[in-house]
Structures are given as C-alpha cells and as structure tokens.
Amino acid sequence: MKLHNILTTAVAALGLATAAMAQDKTKVGFIYVGPIGDGGWTYEHDKARLAVEEHFGDKVETIYQESVPEGTDAERAITQMALQGADLIFTTSFGFMDPTVAAAKKFPNVKFEHATGYKTAPNLSTYSARFYEGRAIQGHIAGRMTESNTIGYIASYPIPEVIRGINSAFIHARKANPDVQFKIIWAYTWFDPAKEADAAQALIEQGADVILQHTDSTAPQAAAEKAGDVITFGQASDMAEYKPMPRVSSIIDNWAPYYIARTQAVIDGTWESQQVWHGIGEGMVGIGEITDAVPDDVKAEALALKDAIASGDYHPFTGPLKKQDGSDWLSESEVADDGTLLGMDFYVEGLTGEIPQ
Amino acid sequence: MDLGAIDPALLLASLMVAATPLLLAAVGELVVERAGVLNLGVEGMMITGAICGFIVAVQSGSPLLGMAAAAAGGAGLSMLFALLTQFALANQVASGLSLTLFGLGLSALMGQGYQGVKPPPFPRLDVALLSDLPLVGPVLLSHDLMVYFGLIICAVVWAMLKYTRAGLILRAVGENHDAAHALGYNVVGIRILAIMFGGACAGLGGAYISLIRVPQWTEGMTAGIGWIALALVVFASWKPGRVLLGAYLFGGVSVIQLNLQAAGVAIPVEYLAMSPYLITILVLVIMSADRSRAPGSLGRPFHAPS
Incomplete structure (x- = not known):
C-alpha cells in the first residue's frame, strides 16, 4: 500500500515535471510547399525559421516539413504537426488555405498563420507581403532596359497574388516605355526547374530580352544566362549567384521579424487573430542590390521609386487606370483599396491574352 | 496572337532537348520491366544521378566525366533495389517506392553546398559547315551529344531485344522466369544486370537535367519526370520505338504549349497545360489497341527452386 502510494506520487511528479518542461518550450511548426534548397520562396521561409531559433535559443523548438503538396494532402501534414505538439504553425503557401482552415477548426488551442491567403478564424491569422511594390520597381527597370520591347513573364497559378504582380510590373513598364509588350506563360507550378527553364527558353526564343518570374527556382536565371543578352530579377530570394548579369535586381521576402514577433506573442499569451499585409516600408519586402548592368540613371529612378513607395508617397496602383476591357477602374489620383487588390482577378488595360x- | 514569333527550327531543337531525359529514363525502365522487374524507383535514381553527375562535373571540370558518374550513381542506387528484391525477395512495389524516397533524401544531402554553383558547359556537336545549314543545322546537327546518345541507346535496345540472343534471353526471363530457369539461365543474374542498366539510364536522364537542360542543382529538380517515364513505358506497351515516340510527343507538346502561350494563342491555358499528358496518352493508347501486353512475370518475385 505504502509502496503503491510512493509510486503514484513519483509518477505524478514525473508527469508534472515533463508537463512543466513541455510548457517551457514553445514549439513552432512550418509547412513548406517546396524544398528548402529551392533558392527562392521556401529558402527564405526557412531562413526566417532559423532566425526564430537563433532569437529564442532554448525557449523555442522549431519543426518543419518540406515539399508538402498543395491540396487535401496538406491537411494531413498540418494535423500531424499539431499532434506533435506544435503551439504555432505557419503554413507558407496559398494552396494551404483550406487545409489550414480545416486544421484550425480541429485544434482550437493551436495558433495558425497562413501566408498569402484571405480566410481567418479565431486561431488563424493571415500574413502576406506587398510583393507588387517590388514588382513596380522591376517593371520600371524592365521597361527602361528592354530593347526588343518584349518582356517575358513566367506566371505560376492564376491567383490574385500573381495577377497583382503582373499588373503592377506592366503598369510601370508601360510608364517607362509605352511600346512595351508582355508575353505571359502560365507554368501551373511553383517549383519545377526543368519546366521553368523551358518556359524561359520559349520566351527568349520569341524575342523577350527581360524575364520576370513568379516561380520559385533559379532555373529561369540559368536559362537567361545561357542565352546571354537577357536580364532577370531574383524572385523571393536574392539569387545573388546570378549577379551582375542576368540578375540585375531582386525582390527579397523577409519573414524573420514577423515570425519572431508572432512567436513572442504566443509565448506572452498575447497572440490574436489578425490580417497582416506589409510592404517595403515595414521591411517585409526587400529590394536586392541593383547591379552595374543597369545604367546609372535607371538605377537612380528605381531607387527613387522605391523610396516613394516605402514612405507611402506613392502607391503602385494609382489612377487613372483602366481594366483590360477598357472600363474605368481608378480615376485620376485615386488609389486602389486593399479589398480590390486582395481579390484582383482582372488585367489592366494594355495586357493581352x-x-x- | 502572333504565331510568326515561333521559329519552327528553334522549336524542334528545344523539343529534342525536352524529350531526352524522359527518353533515357524510360528506355532504362523498359529493359528492367522486360526482364520482369518493376522498379518504381526511377525518380529516386534520376535525382541521385543528377547530383552525382553534377558534383563530379563541377569538381573535375569535365561534363563527360560527370555523365559517367551519373550513370554510376544511378546504377549504384539501383543495386540497393536489386539486393532487396532479388536476394531478400522483398516486395518490388514497396522497394521501388522507398528507393524513390531514399534517392530524394540522399540527393538533397549530397547536394548541400552545390546550390548556385554553375557546371561546366557541355560540348555540342558541331559538324563543319553542316551545322550552319538552315533548318537542318539547328534541328539535327547542333545538339549536345547526349541527345544523340539517347537516340542511339534507344535504337540499340530495340535491336538487341528484337534480333539478338541476349535480347531473347532477357525477354524469356521476363515472360516466364520458371521456364527460363529450367532452361538453365541465371534469372537473378540477368535481372540484376537489367536493373543496373535501368539505374544507369535513369542516372543519365537526371544528369541531363542538372548538367544540360537547366543547368544547375536544385533539390527535387527532376520534379516527377521519373513517374512520367514509368507511365510512358506502360502506355508504350514495352516497345522501344513507342517509348521514343511517346517521349518526343510529350517533350514536344510540353514545349509547343509553352510557345503557344507565349505567342498568345486563344486556346484556354488549362487545355494547353494538360495537353502533353492528354495527347501522349491518347496516341499511345490508340496504338496499343493491338495485342501487346505486359511481360508475363512482371513484378513477381523469383526464388530458384532447389
């Protein structure tokens, strides 16, 4: 009897001890759409994960799963992560939206953060970056530098995020050069180096001397380098290994400050559901070094544009702007509201296809 | 719409490039399956070959040495499969799937530090004067050597299976391993050779992507081509000629659809994007309406009665 009591107490104590230890460490999970080594989108998310680990040291443990396919199978991966005891889970691709919503319903005590989506719940936030601000700068450089007046664009999926990027780049390319034409290829993938290389090749063969990409690998950069006289921009990551040509600048996603802040909020118990959309001004979108392959005056214009966007003096979607079908969208000096931008499903005037x- | 922007010569040239990795992997798997073994690890062997070839090409500066290393890497990984299925008599489907998972992980590990590294350029065929001929030059005579190698290997496999004694034995082993064994052929030995050949071809196909087509190393860069090669072998009714046709169709339609998109053709993009799969399957299914069928012993384990 006595022995039994001792044992029970010991077990209870042990249980309390492990529970306390588990509470000490906050577990943060990450679901990635591609491999960490893609050199682009997922690579930057993982860099931010490592920044979280470094910032919190022993207080936080991170787990991740890479190359999770978008769609229903993602729910299994998210659920598994929640069952592993994650307190906070970042799902880092648009296609994880509905699986994340479903998982958030199943695990009300786990906090979820979904990148680039628009559905929220009491324990589900969304966060995204205003990549279109960076696209405006790319568009300007592209418009000024193209000699064939043909700019190739490798798009991924027809979602508002991608369409916004195309529109923003096109508006600013046209402003810099009224003769510019865009050729757009929908690759229907975020990550497929061989296909991205083929798409870049097809665009170059059809006369494009600037390639913009919304896919995650560095394959289009390599294709442009092979072709010679073609310029590109780093997507999601700096892609600095292709400097100074073909990569003349880049959009860099900087998730680390956000991930650290949200992890801190979970630790402090102050986490609340929110919708965050940060741009160049807040530092979530970075513009990579503009190389010497860009003429000095173009570089100065691009940097001035960047400063104007960062300070809020200029919004990339400022009227007068018309939709592709010729109907009015924004009147003189009217600025697009976030709701329209988040759901953007139309081209602006001048784009073909x-x-x- | 601007169809004039599409240069047919350049299009045909990039078609052959797009088809080559698929052709190499599929011809290798065809030999394996004709020997009665189902190796679902093509994707894993391709990606392993891709990184082995990449590392050796970068370190040695010789892309041809890289190709040799890719073949060795793919064949080496396939030996693991041979060990499991031919000696331990493990289930071929499960072993093949795990080979793919293993290959993807192994290649990611080996590739640490090789992201963003540029491989040495691959030599191209350059026949004096002839390569400059209009149309014929760019389409037929100015490719990298691996494009021709893929065609040659396909022709050799076809001739071997059809006309040689070795091919006859290989087919016998695949059709009925008990009968082949009774005739005194070393079923396990022949199958191991076939598996190695398949691994080497898959490795070459993978290295073609990492050294020539893209050219760079990125994790998971084969992105499912190994699975398409597997499907292609089935739809091609285990015939080398049809594998060649299927690979060129698939590669061709993939490239053409990208070009049509860029030219702004008014076909909805969804149809264009699915067209390579659709057209390839359709053509090969219609062709296999004859009485071709799978090798009789495909996927069945063989244990020599003693």
Whole structure:
C-alpha cells in the first residue's frame, strides 16, 4: 500500500515535471510547399525559421516539413504537426488555405498563420507581403532596359497574388516605355526547374530580352544566362549567384521579424487573430542590390521609386487606370483599396491574352 | 496572337532537348520491366544521378566525366533495389517506392553546398559547315551529344531485344522466369544486370537535367519526370520505338504549349497545360489497341527452386 502510494506520487511528479518542461518550450511548426534548397520562396521561409531559433535559443523548438503538396494532402501534414505538439504553425503557401482552415477548426488551442491567403478564424491569422511594390520597381527597370520591347513573364497559378504582380510590373513598364509588350506563360507550378527553364527558353526564343518570374527556382536565371543578352530579377530570394548579369535586381521576402514577433506573442499569451499585409516600408519586402548592368540613371529612378513607395508617397496602383476591357477602374489620383487588390482577378488595360479561370 | 514569333527550327531543337531525359529514363525502365522487374524507383535514381553527375562535373571540370558518374550513381542506387528484391525477395512495389524516397533524401544531402554553383558547359556537336545549314543545322546537327546518345541507346535496345540472343534471353526471363530457369539461365543474374542498366539510364536522364537542360542543382529538380517515364513505358506497351515516340510527343507538346502561350494563342491555358499528358496518352493508347501486353512475370518475385 505504502509502496503503491510512493509510486503514484513519483509518477505524478514525473508527469508534472515533463508537463512543466513541455510548457517551457514553445514549439513552432512550418509547412513548406517546396524544398528548402529551392533558392527562392521556401529558402527564405526557412531562413526566417532559423532566425526564430537563433532569437529564442532554448525557449523555442522549431519543426518543419518540406515539399508538402498543395491540396487535401496538406491537411494531413498540418494535423500531424499539431499532434506533435506544435503551439504555432505557419503554413507558407496559398494552396494551404483550406487545409489550414480545416486544421484550425480541429485544434482550437493551436495558433495558425497562413501566408498569402484571405480566410481567418479565431486561431488563424493571415500574413502576406506587398510583393507588387517590388514588382513596380522591376517593371520600371524592365521597361527602361528592354530593347526588343518584349518582356517575358513566367506566371505560376492564376491567383490574385500573381495577377497583382503582373499588373503592377506592366503598369510601370508601360510608364517607362509605352511600346512595351508582355508575353505571359502560365507554368501551373511553383517549383519545377526543368519546366521553368523551358518556359524561359520559349520566351527568349520569341524575342523577350527581360524575364520576370513568379516561380520559385533559379532555373529561369540559368536559362537567361545561357542565352546571354537577357536580364532577370531574383524572385523571393536574392539569387545573388546570378549577379551582375542576368540578375540585375531582386525582390527579397523577409519573414524573420514577423515570425519572431508572432512567436513572442504566443509565448506572452498575447497572440490574436489578425490580417497582416506589409510592404517595403515595414521591411517585409526587400529590394536586392541593383547591379552595374543597369545604367546609372535607371538605377537612380528605381531607387527613387522605391523610396516613394516605402514612405507611402506613392502607391503602385494609382489612377487613372483602366481594366483590360477598357472600363474605368481608378480615376485620376485615386488609389486602389486593399479589398480590390486582395481579390484582383482582372488585367489592366494594355495586357493581352486572358487570365485562365 | 502572333504565331510568326515561333521559329519552327528553334522549336524542334528545344523539343529534342525536352524529350531526352524522359527518353533515357524510360528506355532504362523498359529493359528492367522486360526482364520482369518493376522498379518504381526511377525518380529516386534520376535525382541521385543528377547530383552525382553534377558534383563530379563541377569538381573535375569535365561534363563527360560527370555523365559517367551519373550513370554510376544511378546504377549504384539501383543495386540497393536489386539486393532487396532479388536476394531478400522483398516486395518490388514497396522497394521501388522507398528507393524513390531514399534517392530524394540522399540527393538533397549530397547536394548541400552545390546550390548556385554553375557546371561546366557541355560540348555540342558541331559538324563543319553542316551545322550552319538552315533548318537542318539547328534541328539535327547542333545538339549536345547526349541527345544523340539517347537516340542511339534507344535504337540499340530495340535491336538487341528484337534480333539478338541476349535480347531473347532477357525477354524469356521476363515472360516466364520458371521456364527460363529450367532452361538453365541465371534469372537473378540477368535481372540484376537489367536493373543496373535501368539505374544507369535513369542516372543519365537526371544528369541531363542538372548538367544540360537547366543547368544547375536544385533539390527535387527532376520534379516527377521519373513517374512520367514509368507511365510512358506502360502506355508504350514495352516497345522501344513507342517509348521514343511517346517521349518526343510529350517533350514536344510540353514545349509547343509553352510557345503557344507565349505567342498568345486563344486556346484556354488549362487545355494547353494538360495537353502533353492528354495527347501522349491518347496516341499511345490508340496504338496499343493491338495485342501487346505486359511481360508475363512482371513484378513477381523469383526464388530458384532447389
């Protein structure tokens, strides 16, 4: 009897001890759409994960799963992560939206953060970056530098995020050079180096001397380098290994400050559901070094544009702007509201072709 | 719409480039399956070959040495499969799937530090004067050597299976391993050779992507081509000629659809994007309406009665 009591107490104590230890460490999970080594999108998310580990040291443990396919299978991966005891889970691709919503319903005590989506819940936040601000600067450089007046654009999926990027780049390319034409290829993938290389090749063969990409690998950079006289921009990551040509600048996603802040909020118990959309001004979107391959005056204009956007003096979607069908969208000096931008499903005037439905 | 922007010569040239990794991997798997073994690890062997070839090409500065290393890497990984299925008599489907998972992980590990590294350029065929001919030059005579190698290997496999004694034995082993064994052929030995050949071809196909087509190393860069090669072998009814046709169709339609998109053709992009799969399957299914069928012993384990 006595022995039994001792044992029970010991077990209870042990249980309390492990529970206390588990509470000490906050577990943060990450679901990635591609491999960490893609050199682009997922690479930057993982860099931010490592920044979280470094910032919090022993207080936080991070786990991740890479190359999770978008769609229903993602729910299994998220659920598994929640069952592993994650307190906070970042799902880092648009296609994880509905699986994240479903998982958030199943685990009300776990906090979820979904990148680039628009559905929230009491324990589900969304966060995204205003990449279109960076696209405006790319568009300007592209418009000024193209000699064939043909700019190739490798798009991924027809979602508002991608369409916004195309529109923003096109508006500013046209402003810099009224003769510019865009050729757009929908690759229907975020990551497929061989296909991205083929798409870049097809665009170059059809006369494009600037390639913009919304896919995650560095393959289009390599294709442009092979072709010679073609310029590109780093996507999601700096892609500095292709400096100074073909990569003349880049959009860099900087998630680390956000991930650290949200992890801190979970530790402090102050986490609340929110919708965050930060741009160049807040530092979530970075513009990589503009190389010497860009003429000095173009570089100065691009940097001035960057400063104007960062300070809020200029919004990339400022009227007068018309939609592709010629109908009015924004009147003189009117600025697009976030709601329209988040759901953008139309091209602006001047773009050719149709958006796949 | 601007169809004039598409240069047919350049299009045909990039079609052959797009088809080559698929052709190499599929021809290798065809030999394996004709020997009665189902190796689902093509994707894993391709990606392993891709990184082995990449590392050796970068370190030695010789892309041809890289190709040799890719073949060795793919064949080496396939030996693991041979060990599991031919000696331990493990289930071929499960072993093949795990080979793919293992290959993806192994290649990611080996590739640490090789992201963003540029491989040495691959030599191209350059026949004096002839390579400058219009149309014929760019389409037929100015490719990298591996494009021709893929065609040659396909022709050799076809001739071997059809006309040689070795091919006959290989087919016998695949059709009925008990009968082949009774005739005194070393079923396990022949199958191991076939598996190695398949691994080497898959490795070459992978290295073609990392050294020539893209050219760079990125984790998971084969992105499912190994699975398409597997499907292609089935739809091609285990015939080398049809594998060649299927690979060129698939590669061709993939490239053409990208070009049509860039030219702004008014076909909805969804249809263009699915067209390579659709057209390839359709053509090969119609062709296999004859009485071709899978090798009789495909996927069945063989244990020599003693």
